[in-house]
Amino acid sequence: MPQHLLTHFSDYISRQRLFDPAQKILLAVSGGVDSIAMAWLFKQAGYAAGIAHCNFQLRAAESAQDEAFVKQVAAALELPFHSVRFDTNAYVEAHRVTIQVAARELRYEWLEQVRAAEGYAYIATAHHMQDSVETALMNFTKGTGIAGLHGILPKQEKIIRPLLFTEKATLVAYAALHNITFREDSSNITDKYTRNYYRHQVIPRLQEAFPGAVRNMAATIERIKEAEHLYQEAVERHRKRLLFREGDTWKVPVGKLQQSIPLQTIAWELFRPFGCSSAQVQQVLSLLDSESGRYVETTTHRVIRNRQWLLITPLAMEAAPLVVIDADTPHVHFGGGQLRIRQQERGATPIPTAAAMAWLDAAQVAYPMILRKWKQGDYFYPLGMPRKKKISRFLIDQKLSLPQKENVWVLESNKRIVWIVGMRIDDRVKITPKTKVILSIEWMP
Structure with a gap:
């Protein structure tokens, strides 16, 4: 098949509608056989392309040699060359991620920057059939559900994978047939990375038992991709219902x-x-x-x-702040809405019964007041009750859900709660016949 690889390559790009032949494609090239073969195929097929190489500086001189080699390949193929060097270890420390995650994030962010700045339509990576099968098997063991069993998709936004139709062995044979040199990444030899374990241990065992295992699984993956469309339609119907x-x-x-x-x-x-x-x-x-x-x-x-x-x-991302209310504060904005505060002489106006209004005896309220979320251990004397009650118990009696409870605010004066905002005032600050000045507080959620 190596001699027919170029034909299959162009047919796959056309069949999958990966890009228009007139468009310019940015090729992610590491120096390994997969990406080098991809670069040669693009050149032989006559597609406009440029080569991009990331030096992660993880393998000392070897990383520098890879960069120099890919630059030589770009020159030999007469393709534009773009390169970058990353301090990957510093990124790992700063973001507390694995080296694999760091390399992937750095790589794709930079490739997208080059693509957008230099006018490339898409970024092409050299993932092949075996990569897709490895991904599906890894997802299967991790329990990702049907969405993880479609392997690597040929096109996702600005990323294309034009080699998914072929096996690794075919790419190696193609390179040998055309005397194409490439470099092997020493980190690909070790099994300490999960993907390498599947690549060196799992897939070869399956191939020994079933010589056509990779192609058979790749064919199944294609059927799963189609079945997934039907599956997602059914899932969407349940989402709308539930x-x-x-x-x-x-x-x-x-x-x-x-x-x-x-x-x-x-x-x-x-x-x-x-x-x-x-x-x-x-x-x-x-x-x-x-x-x-x-x-x-x-x-x-x-x-x-x-x-x-x-x-x-x-989940709450951070604790709610305290809001300090001074005597000359007429209006307060907070996480639960806003409060409008004013003082008035007591007159013949009936005391409001709406939960959003609190009329307190101003003489019983000391400034500054504190507005905060309630917490376990808080208590107050509910209006009309002579005994104190824990706010946690009060909220249970109000039949509030857990999210509603978490959004309850209290107004505190002189270390005692005078109002559960929007719900109940404290009996100790209620209006009495002796009240001369009323502190009126209106809550607007």
Whole structure:
């Protein structure tokens, strides 16, 4: 097949509609056989291209030699050459990521910058059939669901993979047939990286047992890609039936979810976008049979059982600040809305009963007042009650959901809570016959 590789290459690009032959493509070239073969194929096919090389400076002199070699290849092929050197180890330290993640982030960010600045239509990487099979197998073992089984896609936004149709062995044979030299990255030899383990240990064992394993799996991957379209259409219908948004909160009706078939798959697709791992799906489903208040935390959200709903709320990113209110402050903006504050002489006006209005005896309130989120251990004397009550218990009695409880603010004066904002004032600061001046506070959410 090496002698027919160029024909198959052009046919694949046309069939997948990867790019218009008149467009200019930026080739990501490391110096290995895959990317070098890709550069030669682009040249032989007559496509306009440029070569880009990243030097991650992780292998001392070897990295510099790779850069020099790729520059020579670009000159031999008469293609524009772009290169960059990264302090990858410094990036790892600064961002606390693995070397693999650092290299990928640095690489694609820089390639996109070059693509946009130099007028290239797409960035081409040299991923081949075996890379796609390795990806699908790795995703299968990680439990990513059907979306992870389509392997590497031939086109994603500005990235194209024009070699997915062919195997690694064919690229090596093509290089040998045309006396094309290339360099081997020594880091590809070790099995300490997950992908290399699959490449050197898993795939060869499968090929020994089933000589056509890679091509057979690649064919299955293609069928999975098509099946995924049907799958996603069905998933979207379930999302519309089960997922409802109210502000920052998403709601799932418990009864409808319990009756859904297939439950595990539907639950996985519903909660996966909210940071839920495959291992946590069963924990979330256990909430269907739990009492209100139980919850499961994912990496980004909290899934809470609240009566007949599962509520999905984002995790708080930081603690709410304290707001200090001085005597001359007429208007306060805060995380829960705004307060309008004024003093007035007591007259014949009836005391308002709306929860958003608090009328307090000004003589019982000391400045500065503190506006803050409530916390465990807080208590007050609810209006009309002679005994104190924990705010946590009061909120339970009000039948608030966990997200609603987390958004409750209190107004504090002289280290005592005088108002649960928008809900109840403290009995100790209420209006009495002796009140002369009223402190009027209006809450506007």
